[in-house]
Amino acid sequence: DESSVESLDYEVIENFAYWEEQAQRGKLYVWYYVVVKWFFALLIGIGTGLAAVFINLSVENFAGWKFELTFWLIQKSYVVGFLVYLLINLVLVYSSVCIITQFAPAAAGSGIPEIKGYLNGVDIHGILLFRTLIGKVFGSIGSVGGGLALGKEGPLVHTGACIASLLGQVTCGCAAGVAAAFRAPVGGVLFALEEVTSWWRSQLMWRVFFTSAVVAVVVRTAMGWCGSGICGHFGSGGFIIWDISGAQDDYSFEELLPMAVIGVIGGLLGALFNQLTFHIAYWRRNFLHKRGNRVKIYEACLVSLITSLISFGLPLLRKCTPCPEYDPKSGIECPRAPGMYGNYVNFYCSKDKEYNDLATLFFNTQDDAIRNLFSAKTSHEFSAQSLLTFLVMFYTLAVVTFGTAVPAGQFVPGIMIGSTYGRLVGIFVVNFYKKLNIEEGTYALLGAASFLGGSMRMTMSLCVIMVEITNNLKLLPLIMLVLLISKAVGDAFNEGLYEEQARLKNIPLLGSRPVYEMRRMTAKEACGRRVISFPRVVKVADVVSILQSNKHNGFPVIDHTRSGETLVIGLMLRSHLLVLLQSKADFQHSPLPSDSRGSRFIRHSLNEFVKPASSKGMSIDDIHLSSDDLEMYIDLAPFLNPSPYIVPEDMSLTKVYNLFRQLGLRHIFVVPRPSHVIGLITRKDLLIEE
Amino acid sequence: DESSVESLDYEVIENFAYWEEQAQRGKLYVWYYVVVKWFFALLIGIGTGLAAVFINLSVENFAGWKFELTFWLIQKSYVVGFLVYLLINLVLVYSSVCIITQFAPAAAGSGIPEIKGYLNGVDIHGILLFRTLIGKVFGSIGSVGGGLALGKEGPLVHTGACIASLLGQVTCGCAAGVAAAFRAPVGGVLFALEEVTSWWRSQLMWRVFFTSAVVAVVVRTAMGWCGSGICGHFGSGGFIIWDISGAQDDYSFEELLPMAVIGVIGGLLGALFNQLTFHIAYWRRNFLHKRGNRVKIYEACLVSLITSLISFGLPLLRKCTPCPEYDPKSGIECPRAPGMYGNYVNFYCSKDKEYNDLATLFFNTQDDAIRNLFSAKTSHEFSAQSLLTFLVMFYTLAVVTFGTAVPAGQFVPGIMIGSTYGRLVGIFVVNFYKKLNIEEGTYALLGAASFLGGSMRMTMSLCVIMVEITNNLKLLPLIMLVLLISKAVGDAFNEGLYEEQARLKNIPLLGSRPVYEMRRMTAKEACGRRVISFPRVVKVADVVSILQSNKHNGFPVIDHTRSGETLVIGLMLRSHLLVLLQSKADFQHSPLPSDSRGSRFIRHSLNEFVKPASSKGMSIDDIHLSSDDLEMYIDLAPFLNPSPYIVPEDMSLTKVYNLFRQLGLRHIFVVPRPSHVIGLITRKDLLIEE
Ligand SMILES: Nc1ncnc2c1ncn2[C@@H]1O[C@H](COP(=O)(O)OP(=O)(O)OP(=O)(O)O)[C@@H](O)[C@H]1O
Ligand SMILES: Nc1ncnc2c1ncn2[C@@H]1O[C@H](COP(=O)(O)OP(=O)(O)OP(=O)(O)O)[C@@H](O)[C@H]1O
Ligand SMILES: [Mg+2]
Ligand SMILES: [Mg+2]
Missing domain, CATH: 1.10.3080.10 (Clc chloride channel)
Structure with missing residues (x-):
């Protein structure tokens, strides 16, 4: 069960591939990127709004027909009415549970703990798949329409997140889901802000709000359209809006x-x-x-x-x-x-x-x-x-x-x-x-x-x-x-x-503040004792055996300077190693490092190394290498993350925790105290005008 | 002018003093701390609410009397009416500008840029003093009552922040100010969240919201109380609430x-x-x-x-x-x-x-x-x-x-x-x-x-x-x-x-995201070249001359191991050095380090070193030392911050920026790449149960 949970990695890997990509892009790309993000936000809003309308429309109609039929029947016989009522509920619930068990097991439950986990930095296998989305939509129609003591709001949040995940913006989707469930755009944003996300970038807020508002408009438009009665029972009930503005608004x-x-x-x-x-x-x-x-x-x-x-x-x-x-x-x-x-x-x-x-x-x-x-x-x-x-x-x-x-x-x-x-x-x-x-x-x-x-x-x-x-x-x-x-x-x-x-569910959430005990612990005490690391140029056979021997997802890479001292040159991800092993394109015969970053010709498609890939679905056991391959070498330098965040060994764990949590990290290196300081960075150094 | 701006420091300095304090406190202190914080939040809410009521009451009454008198006069003569109107306005504005220029210069303007700066990490001299609070309250009564084309909302935010600053919670006060100005508690929280604070801890949110809601209750109670007319013109106007709920609420x-x-x-x-x-x-x-x-x-x-x-x-x-x-x-x-x-x-x-x-x-x-x-x-x-x-x-x-x-x-x-x-x-x-x-x-x-x-x-x-x-x-x-x-x-x-x-106003705000150019810069390129540092045991004369020779606020402290290698042991703040120099209690004759942290008897009151003191108001030139004193030594080890955050020299500035900004830092050490990795910290290592 534990293996289905994996940390997410939001680190920017400033390796050779990254610089190549940056060089190709230039400044205009930033604009393109912004436009795309906003367009996606719009799509997520529309998608979540429509999904919400669809779910509500179906639920209201199923429930409406059910009650209409039952009320009509009980005028004749309460027994017949009861049996029909019972049967309709049973069929709806049965169809829902079948969809879940046979087709989309990850769609069971509310989904909010999982989304919370995702935005806290842990990926639970299968939680944001398209299949889960489908299961969630149809499953919740059955379970809610079937009259069980549960609601459609949690599932709607999950639905929103699934839709958004297709476009890579889960936070937006989460807010959109709440906005759709309650027609509460501000509430949606705050929900995403308070309950779900662990680290929030303020530029995200406006976009999330935009998505929520789009949802509100979509839902309102749909309801206006259905107001004339063409949507059956939908329109009279559905979206939970209990307008009690006429009620008591003062208190003694x-x-x-x-x-x-x-x-x-x-x-x-x-x-x-x-x-x-x-x-x-x-x-x-x-x-x-x-x-x-x-x-x-x-x-x-x-x-x-x-x-x-x-x-x-x-x-x-x-x-x-x-x-x-x-x-x-x-x-x-x-x-x-x-x-x-x-x-x-x-x-x-x-x-x-x-x-x-x-x-x-x-x-x-x-x-x-x-x-x-x-x-x-x-x-x-x-x-x-x-x-x-x-x-x-x-x-x-x-x-x-x-x-x-x-x-x-x-x-x-x-x-x-x-x-x-x-x-x-x-x-x-x-x-x-x-x-x-x-x-x-x-x-x-x-x-x-x-x-x-x-x-x-x-x-x-x-x-x-x-x-x-x-x-x-x-x-x-x-x-x-x-x-x-x-x-x-x-x-x-x-x-x-x-x-x-x-x-x-074994989702390892990191709370917003470190626990009290961490004050008395140092970074060194917290981390595992024996570090498994790689040299810069490593034999393929060694890579395979190391990857097989443990389940770690990140490995320090150590190089030697000319004077023979060791030097940490970066962090290599398991997922990237797997890509390298699988493609074999970058294997080399010589155990010497290739000359320098720039001049070296990298045979691999670089795109795969710009972002931390997820090792999901790939395992070292799936990769088959010939004995010739195993005798080859790989130079890891162009692919590793050259500057992971580091902390000195005796920093207290509270500070490490804050670093980890606030920046949404996956790996931190614990290193010895430095021998000297090259410079100090203060606010003044960061005030660079665009 | 530049000298009036200083960075704020939110770092926890885990020095000897800190551990002493922690040891004395124990777990119960956390509860006490929480209760105090909430109580302060309540006080801030009440205070800001009352201040807002007072300002509104005064403004409404001054303006009300003014218009009443003028309307009464113009029925006889427009000239007399005009002169009286002009005179009243002039007197009000004159009194306002006199308060500002003579008494509280920092209270001029809206104050929001300064508060924004404060919560971004820069302290502008005088902006949160009690004197500024008084100036702001009375000054804005004059300027708003005097009919100028300006509002009382910005000043109210500043007022809230001043009140809150007395109790050490500026963010709460800022939200309270907005809540008071517009009677908009949710808007207040979001304002503090979006516009003002740079780094937000999610546990703060509920407290901020609580404060805003207290403000709303105070204001509402006061308005209810004044509804009967005992507050003069206040009650009929004032707090800007334009209830247009009866208006068009649909659109085509x-x-x-x-x-x-x-x-x-x-x-x-x-x-x-x-x-x-x-x-x-x-x-x-x-x-x-x-x-x-x-x-x-x-x-x-x-x-x-x-x-x-x-x-x-x-x-x-x-x-x-x-x-x-x-x-x-x-x-x-x-x-x-x-x-x-x-x-x-x-x-x-x-x-x-x-x-x-x-x-x-x-x-x-x-x-x-x-x-x-x-x-x-x-x-x-x-x-x-x-x-x-x-x-x-x-x-x-x-x-x-x-x-x-x-x-x-x-x-x-x-x-x-x-x-x-x-x-x-x-x-x-x-x-x-x-x-x-x-x-x-x-x-x-x-x-x-x-x-x-x-x-x-x-x-x-x-x-x-x-x-x-x-x-x-x-x-x-x-x-x-x-x-x-x-x-x-x-x-x-x-x-x-x-x-x-x-x-x-030369307030160096750090935006929420790094500028594009930072991607291509490394930490080493950004920071100043020659580092000014201290040895662990330093001669008083050297301290004085170094502090006089520059304006830096933080200095690395370098020690030697027995084998003769250098080792960075921490960061010493200028403000703490000044405290040491002024009290002279910890001067010693021997140039050797005192034995160990624990056994050494520190003569100084430790409280001053637990938190980063502000050097405001104290300068090296104000400290007078005899020539005997100058020959003495100080061992800095018990007072320094032993674990400032560090970054390797070739980390890109974007990453450094995120670290600085997200954690609200004041100093980061740029250090050489480490020679080896002692351990890795991952999510699993931080999952410590309370
Ligand atoms: N290269 C390594 N060498 C030695 N110990 C490691 C190494 N990488 C991780 N560890 C330790 O092993 C434990 C689990 O590591 P692992 O990489 O599986 O991280 P995790 O917390 O499970 O997160 P993830 O979801 O990334 O797997 C942690 O306690 C960590 O300190
Ligand atoms: N001990 C030091 N040795 C060398 N250069 C330093 C040192 N401390 C700071 N600097 C450099 O001097 C410049 C200004 O430093 P200063 O300490 O005044 O910081 P600042 O950005 O003005 O913030 P503050 O408000 O803390 O003064 C920065 O560019 C910084 O890199
Ligand atoms: Mg793991
Ligand atoms: Mg300075």
């Missing part, structure tokens, strides 16, 4: 206490969620899923059956509530018209003027359920008992569903859970502070924020996303307060959801 | 063309603004202001007189326009009630049902003028002729005012200019596309964004600020489009306003 100081309580609940439930999912995922990974794909399929189908049973069965047990009087100001009908989206679902009620509050939550798409929970001017729509039942059941379902072999996001389930207990608190507040103008929906929103904060531990990006999806800037300070508390409470127990999952 | 594709035109105009006018202000400021700096403070005072007073004359005189020349019919939907009265804020100012009009459109813009606080320009449902309020007149006059005033010795921001003038031509374009669009639902106010908003984009070249933060101040998320893609164009157009001509001004 008495309310801060219940809001703080929501924050604490969010922290506790969120941390519990992380803990439970960690253990279950651990068990799944190490026992259940080891038994093969068939078990994964059975498992997903079983979860689908349970989910259908609960979401259909529980509302049946619930007594209906009489409708409130019609309030022309809010314009909300009770019960809602058949085949429509909205509050007050009439389900298994005997009389006409009744509704089933549990069905309003359960027997609905998640987006609609959340919209109902967030809705203003609907106090007393939900009884505390129903909310509590729903909370417990849905929380359990979300925990159990997490980790099945289907594409699954945790945003929407998190919002569901959070807004349920938020509304529950809201009910008590409304009862308690009778005279205040309080909306239960506001509390539901704060609950949602608190649960996400307690589980994912995102801060600023989450805050902005919540503001953007609810389109209400005035709630910002309240959301902040709640997030601050829930994150602090959650942090007391465990790490964030994505970090936990990354740990489970 | 035909409109994209005029919007692009606005972007181009913004780019051109913005670049022109930067160019003109650069030249005028250059002239001021090198000729006018060299003549002393009296000239500065005369200049500011003259500018005030001209501004008063134009803003009172020009509307007089303008014929009044008959009022439009009263529209109960918009609820806007014409002419506005006396003593009120609003559209349709009746100024020098003969009849009752008339208003003066030029006075509506000119004879008003800037905030109100902008509110009028942004207002929806008021098509045809302004004639094209008036807008053009206003644009030309105000643009000229803004250029001339920029650089006078008063606190001055460029945000609000920029918004004024931009929204004027934006509305002008809007008028044509409304006439041209008659059937569409178009609001001139929307175009004014886009114009404002375009001018700021064309001048300041900020992108994402500006976008978010515009969205937050107009409280309308739906315009985001349009604002983006306009900004993208105006920034691109502006970039074709010159740098952003703040970069230009920083250049003028």
Whole structure:
């Protein structure tokens, strides 16, 4: 498993090949490069936007047909309705899990831990393939349409990243995914900034923002186009926008206490969620899923059956509530018209003027359920008992569903859970502070924020996303307060959801700051003892045996000066060595170095050595060399990276860590203290005018 | 002048003192440290919020009284009204310029270039003193209240930074300032992120956001408290919030063309603004202001007189326009009630049902003028002729005012200019596309964004600020489009306003990416040739003479091993040497190194050597040593930084630049290539669990 993880290398290798390329390019190339990057950003935006529209359109239509059919059937028979409902869900989930297990195993789960890993500097095999993209798109249509307790937001982020990876800009894609999922361009950028990328170049920001905005425009255009009804059920629901700008936008100081309580609940439930999912995922990974794909399929189908049973069965047990009087100001009908989206679902009620509050939550798409929970001017729509039942059941379902072999996001389930207990608190507040103008929906929103904060531990990006999806800037300070508390409470127990999952998947994330112990360690203590290095001109047989004897990916190259002293001349990557071995073009008979860089004729296509190639898919065992070849030599000088970053042996590990992390490195050489200083570089030396 | 600029040093100096301190602290200290930091963040938020409220309250009241009095007087005599108006403005500006010239010279201008410099790693003398804070607060009340063509936003950012600097967290303060100026917490964070800081630690982000949100809460609370009218004129105007959420929030594709035109105009006018202000400021700096403070005072007073004359005189020349019919939907009265804020100012009009459109813009606080320009449902309020007149006059005033010795921001003038031509374009669009639902106010908003984009070249933060101040998320893609164009157009001509001004002020900013030429240079070529270094044990007389002979701030320290080879043992800072020389406590008679770090008793208080001290205010010439002292020795080993970052001599300057810039360094040692590699550090070596 470990072998599927490999570090990424962003180093510029200033070797002979690089200088050749630079010489050919000249300054105009920079412009060309900029234009291409922006064009790619545009493409990523459009691509991610369209993918998001496609997923939403499909999900909404599948779910829409499903509910329409079921509602039509239950007017005749609840048993038939239930069976059909169960069957449709099962088919959708089955198709999803089949796509994942048979076609694109890397597309299971949310994908965010993997993307996080990628942008932290580790490549997980298969995570950004085209195949994964396809699997993710179609798989998430099945799993979300099939009514499981999961969302399509995580998968959308992964989808965006896959699309962007085709064009080499994963960060852009990640932001685009969030922007598409929530129609929140600013939130998308902040998400990429805060949660995902480890090292950020400020010139990247504007481009990422541009991509997010393109996504927003694409999505808006598509929705405008579908507004007339030509897209079936899409247009009325879908993209999660809970516009509660009409809701309570002021608050009094008495309310801060219940809001703080929501924050604490969010922290506790969120941390519990992380803990439970960690253990279950651990068990799944190490026992259940080891038994093969068939078990994964059975498992997903079983979860689908349970989910259908609960979401259909529980509302049946619930007594209906009489409708409130019609309030022309809010314009909300009770019960809602058949085949429509909205509050007050009439389900298994005997009389006409009744509704089933549990069905309003359960027997609905998640987006609609959340919209109902967030809705203003609907106090007393939900009884505390129903909310509590729903909370417990849905929380359990979300925990159990997490980790099945289907594409699954945790945003929407998190919002569901959070807004349920938020509304529950809201009910008590409304009862308690009778005279205040309080909306239960506001509390539901704060609950949602608190649960996400307690589980994912995102801060600023989450805050902005919540503001953007609810389109209400005035709630910002309240959301902040709640997030601050829930994150602090959650942090007391465990790490964030994505970090936990990354740990489970053996993705070695480097945190943003060095751990405390590093202060007392030196670079020398941290690194391995015996260095495996190459001489400048090396026998092919030696290369082969060294590469076979270990799994290291970088090797120092040592040369001798004329006076016989040794000198480190650079770093040779395993991947480049493999290219050299495979092509054989640069083998030479003489064990002497070729004359000088420039004059030497390099037979190899240089392009391969400009960038650190990934050794993915190539291994030393795949290369077959004749015994003649093995007797030849290679001069490594033109291909190596002549100036890797170096640190003196007794530098503390904190400083090394900062260097490694801030510059996104893969290898650092630990060297002895220098004998003298050739010069000092200060700010003044770097102030070179263009 | 150059000597007032000094680099900042964020290096951790892992010397003996540091280890002592670490040993004393232990792990609990980390918690204490975190709590203190958050508490400080809270304080900064509250402080900046209160400062902003105080400035706004004062400005609004001064301006309110001024206009009230003038309006009351002109009902009797326009001449008397004019004289009083002129006099009040003059007094306010005079007091402002006196505060600046006599008391806090560093508080002149916007302060943003200096803060930018600070966070880029250069300390400009006096820029963050308490005295500067006071000067900034009171000075900007005078200059803004006095009706000059400048804003209070830049000064507020500086104010925030000063407050934060007292507690050692300038970045937080900078974000808080923006948040306070625009009531835009997210925009504040992004501003700090994008425009100001050069190196960002992701753990900082949440704290910065927290501070911004605290500011938002403080400001909101104060405004709520003043809502009842107890704060005089404050509450009705002030904090720039132009809520146009009722305005056009949809757009058709035909409109994209005029919007692009606005972007181009913004780019051109913005670049022109930067160019003109650069030249005028250059002239001021090198000729006018060299003549002393009296000239500065005369200049500011003259500018005030001209501004008063134009803003009172020009509307007089303008014929009044008959009022439009009263529209109960918009609820806007014409002419506005006396003593009120609003559209349709009746100024020098003969009849009752008339208003003066030029006075509506000119004879008003800037905030109100902008509110009028942004207002929806008021098509045809302004004639094209008036807008053009206003644009030309105000643009000229803004250029001339920029650089006078008063606190001055460029945000609000920029918004004024931009929204004027934006509305002008809007008028044509409304006439041209008659059937569409178009609001001139929307175009004014886009114009404002375009001018700021064309001048300041900020992108994402500006976008978010515009969205937050107009409280309308739906315009985001349009604002983006306009900004993208105006920034691109502006970039074709010159740098952003703040970069230009920083250049003028000799603030050596390091851009976010290395310039192209650096690719072809090596570290050795960039640094100075002859290194001035110290031996480990050095004679005091030598220290003095070396420090006197140059202005360098860091010196390598070279020791000899037993076998006689040289060895670089660290970097000694000038500031630390000065401390040693001044206290004399660590002088020793023997020229031999003291035994070892640990056993040696250091007489000096170690605290001074843990952090890189600033040599500000201390110079080698201030230190007086007896001839006995000069014969003594100092062992530098316990005080130096044992592991500065090093680069091999032939590393390309691009890589050195990235190292310097990303880690926020002050000194890098250029050393010879190492003779061998002791070990390699990879990701695996840094994965140490806490
Ligand atoms: N050439 C080498 N000689 C000796 N030890 C090495 C060498 N290269 C790496 N090491 C050590 O071996 C361990 C693993 O090295 P490896 O190259 O596999 O790096 P890694 O952390 O797994 O990252 P990557 O994803 O690049 O493989 C590290 O502890 C490192 O210090
Ligand atoms: N000890 C030294 N020996 C020789 N040259 C040095 C030394 N220190 C610095 N220099 C060179 O002198 C020039 C100016 O050095 P200085 O120390 O003043 O740095 P600076 O860029 O002005 O930044 P600072 O704000 O720290 O002074 C730089 O070009 C640098 O390469
Ligand atoms: Mg490895
Ligand atoms: Mg200097």
